[in-house]
Amino acid sequence: MTIVTIVKQVPEAEARVRVQGGALDLAGATFVLDGMDEYGVEQALRLREAGEASEIVAVGYGPRETEQALRTALAMGADRAVLLEASGLDDPLTVALALAEVVREAGADLVLVGGKQADWDSAALGPALAEALGWPHVDWATAFTLSGQAFESVHEIDDGSETLRGSLPLVVTTQQGLNEPRYPTLPNIMKANRKPLDVRPAATEESRSAARSYAVVERERRRVVLEGDASSAASELVRRLRDEAKVLG
Amino acid sequence: MILIVVEHDQGALRKSAFELVGLGRSLAIASGARLAALVLSAAGDDLASELARYLDEVHLVRDARLDPPRAETVTRAVAHAAQTLGADVVLLPASRAGLAYGPRVALRLCGSLLEDVTSVTFEGDTVVATRPAYLARVSATVVAKAKPVVVSVKPGAAPIAALADTSGRVHPLAVPFAAEDLRLEPSARQAVVKGRVALEEADVVVCGGRGLGSAEAFERQVVGLADRLGAGVGATRAVVDAGWRPYVEQIGQTGKTVTPKLFLALGVSGAVQHLSGMNRSGVIVAVNKDADAPIFRVTDYGIVGDVHEVVPALAAALEGPD
Ligand SMILES: Cc1cc2nc3c(=O)[nH]c(=O)nc-3n(C[C@H](O)[C@H](O)[C@H](O)COP(=O)(O)OP(=O)(O)OC[C@H]3O[C@@H](n4cnc5c(N)ncnc54)[C@H](O)[C@@H]3O)c2cc1C
Numbered sequence: 001m002t003i004v005t006i007v008k009q010v011p012e013a014e015a016r017v018r019v020q021g022g023a024l025d026l027a028g029a030t031f032v033l034d035g036m037d038e039y040g041v042e043q044a045l046r047l048r049e050a051g052e053a054s055e056i057v058a059v060g061y062g063p064r065e066t067e068q069a070l071r072t073a074l075a076m077g078a079d080r081a082v083l084l085e086a087s088g089l090d091d092p093l094t095v096a097l098a099l100a101e102v103v104r105e106a107g108a109d110l111v112l113v114g115g116k117q118a119d120w121d122s123a124a125l126g127p128a129l130a131e132a133l134g135w136p137h138v139d140w141a142t143a144f145t146l147s148g149q150a151f152e153s154v155h156e157i158d159d160g161s162e163t164l165r166g167s168l169p170l171v172v173t174t175q176q177g178l179n180e181p182r183y184p185t186l187p188n189i190m191k192a193n194r195k196p197l198d199v200r201p202a203a204t205e206e207s208r209s210a211a212r213s214y215a216v217v218e219r220e221r222r223r224v225v226l227e228g229d230a231s232s233a234a235s236e237l238v239r240r241l242r243d244e245a246k247v248l249g
Numbered sequence: 250m251i252l253i254v255v256e257h258d259q260g261a262l263r264k265s266a267f268e269l270v271g272l273g274r275s276l277a278i279a280s281g282a283r284l285a286a287l288v289l290s291a292a293g294d295d296l297a298s299e300l301a302r303y304l305d306e307v308h309l310v311r312d313a314r315l316d317p318p319r320a321e322t323v324t325r326a327v328a329h330a331a332q333t334l335g336a337d338v339v340l341l342p343a344s345r346a347g348l349a350y351g352p353r354v355a356l357r358l359c360g361s362l363l364e365d366v367t368s369v370t371f372e373g374d375t376v377v378a379t380r381p382a383y384l385a386r387v388s389a390t391v392v393a394k395a396k397p398v399v400v401s402v403k404p405g406a407a408p409i410a411a412l413a414d415t416s417g418r419v420h421p422l423a424v425p426f427a428a429e430d431l432r433l434e435p436s437a438r439q440a441v442v443k444g445r446v447a448l449e450e451a452d453v454v455v456c457g458g459r460g461l462g463s464a465e466a467f468e469r470q471v472v473g474l475a476d477r478l479g480a481g482v483g484a485t486r487a488v489v490d491a492g493w494r495p496y497v498e499q500i501g502q503t504g505k506t507v508t509p510k511l512f513l514a515l516g517v518s519g520a521v522q523h524l525s526g527m528n529r530s531g532v533i534v535a536v537n538k539d540a541d542a543p544i545f546r547v548t549d550y551g552i553v554g555d556v557h558e559v560v561p562a563l564a565a566a567l568e569g570p571d
Contacts, residue, residue: 013521
């Protein structure tokens with residue numbers, strides 16, 4: 001059984017994101033494999049180790065630099081990688097349609113994809129990819145087991161959690177709690193450089209939605225530090241919340 | 250026409266339903282479009298009748314296969330309704346469920362998706378929205394380029410609609426569900442103990458971090474203060490990972506986004522992934538023993554001190570005369 005694990009290259013969480021004349025300025029930012037996708041790569045590796053999968057294909061969509069994220073996935077243990085090279089930040093529906101082609105070509109029965117992207121703050125790719133493939137999906141999985149074609153997964157819903165059962169094919173969106181992703185070892189990083197990474201231009205249709213401009217959202221905050229011992233600071237806080245901010249009755 | 254998809258829980262419409270009605274009304278007025286709401290329910294039609302006091306046209310899909318709700322059955326029903334009714338815009342809540350079926354509906358309708366938006370307007374014929382990006386460090390203005398446009402709206406993005414002077418009609422709608430919509434078998438739903446205001450619907454949120462030190466201290470200080478304030482309880486990922494609190498209380502990139510009028514962060518460091526879930530709150534208060542903690546960069550009122558001293562003092566001050 002082949003597993004496709006989708007990876008994305010995103011700016012580090014600590015990176016400063018600036019806006020210049022409505023455009024995004026990511027100069028100086030370090031880019032990394034999206035943390036949410038790492039859980040998917042790790043889950044694929046565990047399924048292979050348990051004898052449930054024979055091949056793991058890491059697939060990326062984005063600029064040439066996405067190769068680095070794919071190399072990280074290869075260093076973690078994926079067998080081969082495919083990059084659909086595209087310049088812009090296309091919307092998740094457009095990306096899903098392009099990725100679905102690669103999933104079909106790989107003959108995969110299971111696709112793992114990060115639950116929420118750290119650049120577009122989107123949770124849409126997994127469900128959209130499932131729709132493009134005509135498959136069901138499990139979102140926000142915190143547990144996933146496979147036995148042949150039959151799976152069982154626990155996932156988070158609005159008010160708690162739920163267990164889902166079914167049989168492959170399936171798209172799963174991954175998140176914290178699913179597993180603890182491994183760090184690539186140095187020998188594996190060396191090995192990863194020799195694993196096949198196939199780069200091709202993404203043959204996508206026009207994006208169905210696009211970002212027109214960006215703005216920094218930081219709100220003005222009062223940034224008052226209340227001095228004194230615990231009880232006088234607390235009384236002053238309650239007074240200010242009532243009289244100044246008017247958020248307490 | 251504009252179609253609103255409402256969500257309900259345990260026989261009551263969720264707060265998001267009234268926010269969407271408010272938003273739908275203003276978009277309908279601005280564009281001259283017709284407005285209708287869609288209720289998906291496995292039982293009774295009380296919810297549809299209640300909704301008909303807010304707008305003229307309500308469509309009700311009543312089908313046992315909608316319980317428990319699955320992304321695929323909901324997708325089928327919403328896409329079918331949108332097609333049958335000729336919707337140009339579909340508004341749905343950016344709940345965890347809405348974020349899962351929204352993209353499927355948009356793709357099935359060959360339309361576009363504006364996801365998790367904080368505002369939405371028409372510019373002529375075009376739907377334009379704003380939404381957070383880059384872990385909510387920036388806000389992006391996004392433009393839909395294909396119709397119909399599916400828009401998932403963040404909780405708190407629109408004011409609650411007032412009751413209209415109307416007695417609208419409820420129209421039954423049958424949906425041709427397919428066997429493939431029922432491929433996943435849900436079982437063992439663990440609802441988290443309720444009895445407290447839902448996190449996304451709370452006016453005040455008290456959020457605790459690892460600085461509390463233990464599950465017991467979290468219960469005593471954070472939950473204790475929340476109960477006193479009638480507030481929702483939130484937690485950081487560090488707290489959830491430690492098993493002190495359930496995942497549904499997590500706030501941040503991989504948890505919930507909240508926009509209460511008042512947010513209290515107790516023993517929370519203020520990591521970027523956490524800020525992305527609370528930085529649009531009205532007034533932010535932080536208690537942290539480290540004066541250099543990043544959380545103080547986004548707070549209105551800060552107290553540098555030990556939560557174990559400050560929180561009891563705060564509880565006492567709240568009791569005191571105003
Ligand atoms: C992919 C990814 C997604 C993530 N998603 C989320 C998310 O959704 N939500 C989230 O919260 N995090 C998320 N994180 C984790 C995030 O980076 C932080 O690790 C986390 O928010 C830290 O939680 P904390 O503030 O409770 O703990 P810490 O960072 O350990 O901070 C504890 C704070 O308490 C203070 N303190 C200690 N003792 C006391 C005391 N007695 N009195 C007062 N103050 C005290 C300390 O000074 C410190 O500032 C994510 C990380 C990744 C990589």
